[in-house]
Amino acid sequence: MRAVTRPLGLVCLLLASSPTLAEYQLNLEPGVTITSQNAYDIHQIVMWICVVIGIVVYGVMTYSILTHTKARGHKPATFDDNLTVEILWTVIPVLILIGMAIPATSALLAMEDVSDSDMSIKVTGYQWKWHYDYVGEDVSFFSNMNTPMEQIKNLEAKGENYLLEVDNKIVVPVDQKIRFLFTSNDVIHAWWVPAFGVKKDAIPGYINESWARIDEPGIYRGQCAELCGANHGFMPIVVEAKSEEDYLAWLGEKKTAQAAAAESGNKVWTMDELMAHGETAYNTSCAACHQVGGEGLPNVFPGIKGSAIATGDVAKHIDVVVNGVAGTGMQAFGAQLNDADLAAIITYERNAWGNNAGDMVQPSEIKAAR
Amino acid sequence: MNAVVEEHHDHDHKPTGIGRWLFSTNHKDIGSMYLWFAFTMFFIGGALALLIRAELFQPGMQIVEPEFFNQLTTLHGLIMVFGVIMPAFVGLANWQLPMMIGAPDMALPRMNNWSFWLLPAAFGLLLASLVMSIMGLGSAPNFGWTFYAPLSTTYGPDSTDYFIFSVHLMGISSVMGAINVIATIMNLRAPGMTYMKMPIFVWTWFITAYLLIAVMPVLAGVVTMMLTDRNFGTSFFDAAGGGDPVMFQHVFWFFGHPEVYIMILPAFGIVSSIVPTFSRKPLFGYSSMVYATASIAFLSFIVWAHHMFTVGMPVAGELFFMYSTMLIAIPTGVKVFNWISTMWRGALTFETPMLFAIAFIFLFTMGGFTGLMLCIAPADFQYHDTYFVVAHFHYVLVTGAAFSIMAAVYFWLPKWTGNMYDEKLGKLHFWLTCISANVLFFPMHFVGLAGMPRRIPDYALQFAEFNQIASVGAFVFGFSQLIFLYVVIKCVRGGEKATDKVWEGAHGLEFDLPSPAPFHSYTTPPVVK
Numbered sequence: 001m002r003a004v005t006r007p008l009g010l011v012c013l014l015l016a017s018s019p020t021l022a023e024y025q026l027n028l029e030p031g032v033t034i035t036s037q038n039a040y041d042i043h044q045i046v047m048w049i050c051v052v053i054g055i056v057v058y059g060v061m062t063y064s065i066l067t068h069t070k071a072r073g074h075k076p077a078t079f080d081d082n083l084t085v086e087i088l089w090t091v092i093p094v095l096i097l098i099g100m101a102i103p104a105t106s107a108l109l110a111m112e113d114v115s116d117s118d119m120s121i122k123v124t125g126y127q128w129k130w131h132y133d134y135v136g137e138d139v140s141f142f143s144n145m146n147t148p149m150e151q152i153k154n155l156e157a158k159g160e161n162y163l164l165e166v167d168n169k170i171v172v173p174v175d176q177k178i179r180f181l182f183t184s185n186d187v188i189h190a191w192w193v194p195a196f197g198v199k200k201d202a203i204p205g206y207i208n209e210s211w212a213r214i215d216e217p218g219i220y221r222g223q224c225a226e227l228c229g230a231n232h233g234f235m236p237i238v239v240e241a242k243s244e245e246d247y248l249a250w251l252g253e254k255k256t257a258q259a260a261a262a263e264s265g266n267k268v269w270t271m272d273e274l275m276a277h278g279e280t281a282y283n284t285s286c287a288a289c290h291q292v293g294g295e296g297l298p299n300v301f302p303g304i305k306g307s308a309i310a311t312g313d314v315a316k317h318i319d320v321v322v323n324g325v326a327g328t329g330m331q332a333f334g335a336q337l338n339d340a341d342l343a344a345i346i347t348y349e350r351n352a353w354g355n356n357a358g359d360m361v362q363p364s365e366i367k368a369a370r
Numbered sequence: 371m372n373a374v375v376e377e378h379h380d381h382d383h384k385p386t387g388i389g390r391w392l393f394s395t396n397h398k399d400i401g402s403m404y405l406w407f408a409f410t411m412f413f414i415g416g417a418l419a420l421l422i423r424a425e426l427f428q429p430g431m432q433i434v435e436p437e438f439f440n441q442l443t444t445l446h447g448l449i450m451v452f453g454v455i456m457p458a459f460v461g462l463a464n465w466q467l468p469m470m471i472g473a474p475d476m477a478l479p480r481m482n483n484w485s486f487w488l489l490p491a492a493f494g495l496l497l498a499s500l501v502m503s504i505m506g507l508g509s510a511p512n513f514g515w516t517f518y519a520p521l522s523t524t525y526g527p528d529s530t531d532y533f534i535f536s537v538h539l540m541g542i543s544s545v546m547g548a549i550n551v552i553a554t555i556m557n558l559r560a561p562g563m564t565y566m567k568m569p570i571f572v573w574t575w576f577i578t579a580y581l582l583i584a585v586m587p588v589l590a591g592v593v594t595m596m597l598t599d600r601n602f603g604t605s606f607f608d609a610a611g612g613g614d615p616v617m618f619q620h621v622f623w624f625f626g627h628p629e630v631y632i633m634i635l636p637a638f639g640i641v642s643s644i645v646p647t648f649s650r651k652p653l654f655g656y657s658s659m660v661y662a663t664a665s666i667a668f669l670s671f672i673v674w675a676h677h678m679f680t681v682g683m684p685v686a687g688e689l690f691f692m693y694s695t696m697l698i699a700i701p702t703g704v705k706v707f708n709w710i711s712t713m714w715r716g717a718l719t720f721e722t723p724m725l726f727a728i729a730f731i732f733l734f735t736m737g738g739f740t741g742l743m744l745c746i747a748p749a750d751f752q753y754h755d756t757y758f759v760v761a762h763f764h765y766v767l768v769t770g771a772a773f774s775i776m777a778a779v780y781f782w783l784p785k786w787t788g789n790m791y792d793e794k795l796g797k798l799h800f801w802l803t804c805i806s807a808n809v810l811f812f813p814m815h816f817v818g819l820a821g822m823p824r825r826i827p828d829y830a831l832q833f834a835e836f837n838q839i840a841s842v843g844a845f846v847f848g849f850s851q852l853i854f855l856y857v858v859i860k861c862v863r864g865g866e867k868a869t870d871k872v873w874e875g876a877h878g879l880e881f882d883l884p885s886p887a888p889f890h891s892y893t894t895p896p897v898v899k
Contacts, residue, residue: 024835025820028752036752043749050739057735061710065728070650070717077715080652089707090700097696100746105689107748112685127525152828154430162429164830182682187521188615190680190755194821199751201681203616204520205609208682225680225755225823227514229521230437233826299508300437300527329525 036197117179125189125202193222265339278348339363395479404461411453439827447515469880472560492539499529519607548582562898574639637774648724649716662701695745722796726777737765758818784868788886809843
């Protein structure tokens with residue numbers, strides 16, 4: 001251990017004058033659920049057992065390195081076997097392992113028991129965002145990272161929650177057993193909030209379960225933990241835990257807002273409205289691949305700026321956006337966005353960045369094309 | 371003895387020029403090619419790692435795009451596993467096994483030639499995809515070295531098919547190499563060398579070869595399923611077609627976990643050869659070493675799903691894989707205790723091979739501790755897919771497997787070349803490598819526990835400091851390897867003549883041969899008492 005920590009300690013000393021020393025988080029956080037606290041406890045137990053074994057093993061070895069040397073004229077012994085110690089160092093580890101297995105088993109059984117939950121939230125992974133569906137509540141929405149591209153590209157100062165902030169966070173009540181159901185629309189993702197001790201893969205064709213009962217109100221942040229493509233590092237999770245009343249108030253507001261959004265698909269929009277809404281919706285749902293300027297990424301994601309689809313037949317353009325393109329990364333956005341969003345995005349794509357197709361698409365046309 | 375061998379040497383039908391290497395059936399020439407191939411790949415894979423660490427030096431995207439970052443991590447992993455550690459061990463086996471068991475050569479010399487020459491073809495295909503990516507002609511494999519479906523199938527770039535054929539070739543190469551090792555050990559041992567008298571390096575490679583034969587076909591199977599999923603309309607791993615993406619992970623890790631031991635068992639053999647030599651004392655617990663190696667190999671087949679605790683297995687499955695994984699700590703512990711007991715009351719000296727071997731024991735044990743922590747399922751839900759895992763397997767594979775290879779090269783290089791290497795430079799290489807490896811990998815434990823996922827090109831601000839330290843360590847580590855290259859070249863070209871025995875405490879048939887060892891090691895078998 002000493003050989004390991006010595007160089008590290010040196011470097012740490014060198015950096016000790018840095019004012020950001022408080023940022024050096026060394027250990028797991030205990031978190032705010034019984035699952036995360038169990039994980040923390042078992043982590044501490046096993047880690048300290050390893051440290052003690054390490055001190056003994058490395059201590060013996062270091063003693064031998066320092067004293068049993070040719071330089072000190074130590075004459076080598078000739079033994080090469082000793083049944084007693086060999087039995088001892090097989091049996092003692094077995095006992096230590098049994099000692100670890102008992103608390104580990106009870107913690108695992110507790111964390112895998114999803115029965116008697118108070119509410120359920122279905123979490124669906126998409127490249128590269130999360131979709132949340134409050135089961136039985138008629139509330140569902142996408143949650144995208146909203147750290148500005150300028151911060152990522154180092155053009156402006158990074159905010160406090162750089163890469164760990166979203167446009168729509170999920171809100172949950174404290175002190176209720178929340179069951180999470182995980183699945184995916186495309187590749188495998190993993191939903192992880194360290195403070196809850198919940199990490200579960202979201203797998204296409206599967207529904208996984210996990211649960212959390214949050215002790216304290218607060219905002220908790222996490223990230224996708226399974227490599228899911230180019231923007232794997234940019235699909236964070238933000239959960240706000242509130243009291244029961246605050247949660248219900250939020251749920252009511254969310255329902256009203258979603259009803260209003262659905263209604264927006266029935267009116268006729270002006271070009272300016274479509275372009276304004278289209279820019280926002282495009283930047284949220286499309287820019288991760290096609291880029292804010294519509295130029296795409298060469299050989300990975302095609303550009304929209306000047307593309308045949310965005311400047312050609314409208315029906316084809318609508319088809320591509322609504323139904324996706326099989327066998328490519330282009331998803332079927334018809335299942336993800338409402339008529340107004342889709343109409344605005346398509347209109348925006350046809351008229352931004354010098355595409356100037358001049359036409360606009362109304363939500364009613366999307367409805368007809370579905 | 372020396373004169374006789376020299377005379378014989380002149381009558382070798384040793385081709386000259388490029389033909390000597392292209393058509394070689396000689397275990398030493400093929401061993402050298404394997405080792406140089408691994409060394410070259412080490413620098414290529416290392417360059418990719420330095421790009422990764424440069425991008426992660428501070429938050430924000432500075433050097434590469436996220437898409438290219440994924441290609442870097444994927445190719446770094448594939449190259450280091452299949453292009454460095456595995457070929458280097460095969461190279462060491464080629465050089466050492468015939469000399470250690472008193473044979474003239476490997477049992478199947480032509481197959482030996484073919485198994486080597488498949489490797490440049492395999493890595494040519496793989497690296498071609500990277501070159502094309504840099505030239506802007508498409509993406510290289512970008513789904514991680516574990517290539518989980520459907521990211522690698524439905525969503526894989528066109529170059530995935532290059533990757534699949536590359537893996538097929540590597541697999542064929544490895545299986546042929548393994549058959550050769552087994553045939554050699556079973557048939558060409560010197561009279562009197564019973565199995566329980568074989569040097570421990572021979573034993574560990576014997577067991578490793580069985581692991582290779584058992585699991586490389588599984589890897590070939592899984593990439594073939596990918597190939598048909600991608601090109602011939604099957605749905606092995608596509609949920610939409612009735613397939614199962616989780617089955618991919620089960621099949622992959624059924625290969626993958628034994629693969630981990632393929633990359634560490636020969637290392638155990640190397641350390642078990644070096645420690646007694648420089649302790650001037652016989653290896654402690656030879657037979658328990660053999661049994662421990664065999665137990666680890668057996669257990670490696672029944673622990674695979676500990677890589678998959680978060681996929682949503684039944685709790686009974688999670689418990690089984692947690693318990694079976696915990697068992698591995700026992701034979702692994704036995705090995706560490708045996709090495710320490712070998713050093714105990716010896717007369718230690720600290721030449722470069724011994725320094726690397728001691729660092730191996732210290733640091734591999736670190737990786738063993740974190741491995742034990744990772745197998746505890748309820749805690750693994752927090753560790754899984756974080757930098758804690760990255761730290762763990764780099765301790766095992768870099769300060770474990772790669773250190774053992776460096777130790778082996780310093781240990782046997784005088785036997786191979788007939789010259790001593792430069793001890794001062796060797797020690798300089800050791801200290802720089804050992805210290806920088808810890809500066810590089812130790813902070814990864816901390817960022818992992820603090821919540822940084824692996825395989826991300828950019829990270830939240832609280833991870834910045836430790837990432838910066840790790841990147842500094844990475845660059846020192848990377849450039850220190852140029853010293854290693856220089857020491858090896860210098861030793862090949864000349865230097866103080868090595869004695870036949872090379873090391874004062876050396877034992878084994880290879881040290882009865884002259885230095886450099888003759889082209890056809892033992893033309894008449896020695897008799898082992």
